[in-house]
Amino acid sequence: MAPGPSTPGPPPGTASITVAWLRLVAARIHERRAWLTGLDAAIGDGDHGINLDRGFAAVAADLESGVLATDSVGPLLTAAGRRLLGLVGGASGALYGRALMAAGNRVAANTTAGPAGTRRLAEDALAAAIDGIAALGHAAPGDKTMLDALVPALLALRAAPRGDLIESALARAAEAAEAGAAATIPLVARKGRASYLGERSAGHLDPGAASSAILVRCLADVVAAARGGGMPPSEPRAGR
Ligand code: ADP
Numbered sequence: 001m002a003p004g005p006s007t008p009g010p011p012p013g014t015a016s017i018t019v020a021w022l023r024l025v026a027a028r029i030h031e032r033r034a035w036l037t038g039l040d041a042a043i044g045d046g047d048h049g050i051n052l053d054r055g056f057a058a059v060a061a062d063l064e065s066g067v068l069a070t071d072s073v074g075p076l077l078t079a080a081g082r083r084l085l086g087l088v089g090g091a092s093g094a095l096y097g098r099a100l101m102a103a104g105n106r107v108a109a110n111t112t113a114g115p116a117g118t119r120r121l122a123e124d125a126l127a128a129a130i131d132g133i134a135a136l137g138h139a140a141p142g143d144k145t146m147l148d149a150l151v152p153a154l155l156a157l158r159a160a161p162r163g164d165l166i167e168s169a170l171a172r173a174a175e176a177a178e179a180g181a182a183a184t185i186p187l188v189a190r191k192g193r194a195s196y197l198g199e200r201s202a203g204h205l206d207p208g209a210a211s212s213a214i215l216v217r218c219l220a221d222v223v224a225a226a227r228g229g230g231m232p233p234s235e236p237r238a239g240r
């Protein structure tokens with residue numbers, strides 16, 4: 001059930017968008033897992049796509065089977081993050097797991113209603129995810145990591161005019177994430193496995209930045225789809 005008007009917490013509709021986002025992420029990561037793994041084979045150990053596919057497929061399966069509570073965005077993100085943390089090997093499992101858990105914890109307190117609330121929620125979630133990743137991995141922008149996609153996405157979201165539709169602001173964020181990921185190509189990795197290669201890590205797209213850009217693009221796409229169809233349904237439609 002969607003929370004009633006007097007229920008404190010994130011705006012109604014954001015939980016169903018989060019469910020749709022997690023499902024779309026699982027599908028797109030699955031589609032692109034060989035590409036992501038290939039990127040990681042060039043400057044790491046060739047498991048990034050496999051790692052993420054395993055984790056997000058488990059989250060999607062949990063959504064199907066009803067194991068995850070889907071009526072509130074905060075607990076939903078936290079539970080999905082915990083699942084990634086428990087299941088996904090490699091640095092990215094811990095980093096994305098921590099990121100989603102941090103995002104879930106932060107947005108649980110969001111009480112701003114309407115489209116402004118949805119935008120605020122997206123900004124808060126992304127900021128918390130970045131903080132979680134930075135706290136765990138001690139990376140900064142320019143180190144050739146997932147932060148090189150996520151930080152530009154947050155800056156673009158914050159810089160988008162207040163009057164912008166949420167879907168336009170998120171489309172700008174997705175473009176910034178993709179540009180940020182592409183900009184990792186010439187960088188020398190300073191964190192993670194790729195840093196062991198030193199200068200030889202330059203000339204390759206960072207796999208974590210690439211997957212982060214996919215995650216942000218998925219968010220832009222699900223919000224655009226939900227808004228295009230009017231108010232998003234409060235619960236996933238039966239049978240689809
Ligand atoms: P592993 O390197 O353990 O095999 P993955 O291949 O799944 O893990 O993920 C590699 C990605 O994780 C890198 O491309 C990079 O974007 C990200 N990463 C690694 N270390 C860090 C870190 N300390 N901070 C932020 N991101 C990191």
Ligand code: MG
Nearest residue numbers: 044045047048
């Ligand atoms: Mg790897």
